[in-house]
Amino acid sequence: MKDFMFVFRNDPAVMAGMSPGELQTSMQKWMDWIGGIAAHGKLVDRGNQLANEGNVVRPAKVVTDGPYIETKESIGGFIMVRAESLDEATEMAKGCPILFAGGNVEVRPIIRM
Amino acid sequence: MENQELIPHLFRTEYRKITAVLSKTFGLGHIEIAQDIASDTFLLASEMWGIKGAPDNPVAWLYTVARNKTLDYLRRDKLFKEKVSGQVAKNSRESDEIDIDLSARNITDSQLQMMFAICHPSLPVESQIGLALNVLCGLGINEIASAFLTNKETINKRLYRAREKLRTEQVKMEFPEEAEIGLRLDAVLKTLYLLFNEGFYAAGKDVTLRKDVCIEAMWLTKMLTENPGTDRPPVNALLALMCFHASRFEARTNPEGETVLYQDQDDSLWDKELICRGEYYLNRASSGQQLSRYHLEAAIGYWHTIKADTPEKWERILQYYNELLILEYSPIAALNRTYALAKARSKADAIREAEKLNLADNHLYHSLLGELYLGINDGRALEYFNAALGLAKSRADRQLLTEKIRKVSEVG
Numbered sequence: 001m002k003d004f005m006f007v008f009r010n011d012p013a014v015m016a017g018m019s020p021g022e023l024q025t026s027m028q029k030w031m032d033w034i035g036g037i038a039a040h041g042k043l044v045d046r047g048n049q050l051a052n053e054g055n056v057v058r059p060a061k062v063v064t065d066g067p068y069i070e071t072k073e074s075i076g077g078f079i080m081v082r083a084e085s086l087d088e089a090t091e092m093a094k095g096c097p098i099l100f101a102g103g104n105v106e107v108r109p110i111i112r113m
Numbered sequence: 114m115e116n117q118e119l120i121p122h123l124f125r126t127e128y129r130k131i132t133a134v135l136s137k138t139f140g141l142g143h144i145e146i147a148q149d150i151a152s153d154t155f156l157l158a159s160e161m162w163g164i165k166g167a168p169d170n171p172v173a174w175l176y177t178v179a180r181n182k183t184l185d186y187l188r189r190d191k192l193f194k195e196k197v198s199g200q201v202a203k204n205s206r207e208s209d210e211i212d213i214d215l216s217a218r219n220i221t222d223s224q225l226q227m228m229f230a231i232c233h234p235s236l237p238v239e240s241q242i243g244l245a246l247n248v249l250c251g252l253g254i255n256e257i258a259s260a261f262l263t264n265k266e267t268i269n270k271r272l273y274r275a276r277e278k279l280r281t282e283q284v285k286m287e288f289p290e291e292a293e294i295g296l297r298l299d300a301v302l303k304t305l306y307l308l309f310n311e312g313f314y315a316a317g318k319d320v321t322l323r324k325d326v327c328i329e330a331m332w333l334t335k336m337l338t339e340n341p342g343t344d345r346p347p348v349n350a351l352l353a354l355m356c357f358h359a360s361r362f363e364a365r366t367n368p369e370g371e372t373v374l375y376q377d378q379d380d381s382l383w384d385k386e387l388i389c390r391g392e393y394y395l396n397r398a399s400s401g402q403q404l405s406r407y408h409l410e411a412a413i414g415y416w417h418t419i420k421a422d423t424p425e426k427w428e429r430i431l432q433y434y435n436e437l438l439i440l441e442y443s444p445i446a447a448l449n450r451t452y453a454l455a456k457a458r459s460k461a462d463a464i465r466e467a468e469k470l471n472l473a474d475n476h477l478y479h480s481l482l483g484e485l486y487l488g489i490n491d492g493r494a495l496e497y498f499n500a501a502l503g504l505a506k507s508r509a510d511r512q513l514l515t516e517k518i519r520k521v522s523e524v525g
Contacts (some may be wrong), residue, residue: 080138
């Protein structure tokens, strides 16, 4: 078994534009999906959601705010799962609700230091 | 109360108190001597009270006899006295008489300290449960063996090793340091939770005995809620969850001793008072930030006390199971979550998830899939029920499955 990180990317405007009812439904879908991974004993870390605002520090101490505000692909959060292979992990990621809301999941094996 | 009822009743409540106080007096390394003196006290009570009738104040009588028996023992066994007298309080500087403090305060403290000692992290969990049943619940070797569906030798060995461990690890009867109390309390709660489950789910046939184990586990948990040092939200959540489960005790077995599943239970048999008490403790558990697994399980238990099958009920239960699994995986939670998924979403969704569960050696896994396939594909359902029957060990489970298979076959 290996550990993998799922990195979630989406346009921040999608969630900002949701009504409270839509937010709740979205939350349920996320919980069902992560709960399913946990029910199979394959959740390593529930991870965290990331706020939209933030700073990016670049060489020469240049600080820019709002890392990727202009892009449609801001990192919104991550979780860690356990799977036999990259293929299995990728298969698990296919159920992620973000895929039905215009976002994507990056699946990356974790190299333990 | 007649003697026949009085003595077992007092045994339940007083045996652990006398044992705890004496163990504290002698040191935990001599716990068997404390248990022997407590047992002898009750033996004498049943002889004397049988002839003369019970005294006016039976509890005071027991304490006096226990105290005298202890002093006799110390007088007889000088060597033991020298060994223990170094570590215990004396009545006064002049006298070397050992003080046996049977005040209400010391009794309560000793019992709580005994709980922490028995649930010491150096002891394997099964030893903790064995000791808890023996020392805190006053169950004999026979009863413990029948509760665990095992033989006397196994239990004897287990208890012997557990006591040895208490000695070699030099576990002391004391309250944990403030900084440690959270972790140590977690260990106590885990053992109490397992103790309760032993009673609630164990395969043993003796329903009365199993109910007693549940009541004892609740009693011990209640004691923790009554002490300011241990009255914390997870303790209240655990007690709430026990109350909710225990409320269905009468409804879950029919007069023939067969298991009645939740959806088939007569809810007029659910104990309303216990449900109210569960709600009370769940409210008390709601202070603070910590959301323990007991909070989630208590919340699930609460929704189960509402009989009506509303979409809200199953949605809530599903989400609590999701949270519970994210917090900590367990096969039972995984199976129950899948059942809730069928109720809150659809059987098809649940079947898809169930097939990924990888619990094929668990009879409950096959029962669940059988249940999910009912009405969708009865042939498949039957295959799963038969597979479950092949794996089920307890008589009650086998009865239940045989009945299911008969019903499905009739329809088909």
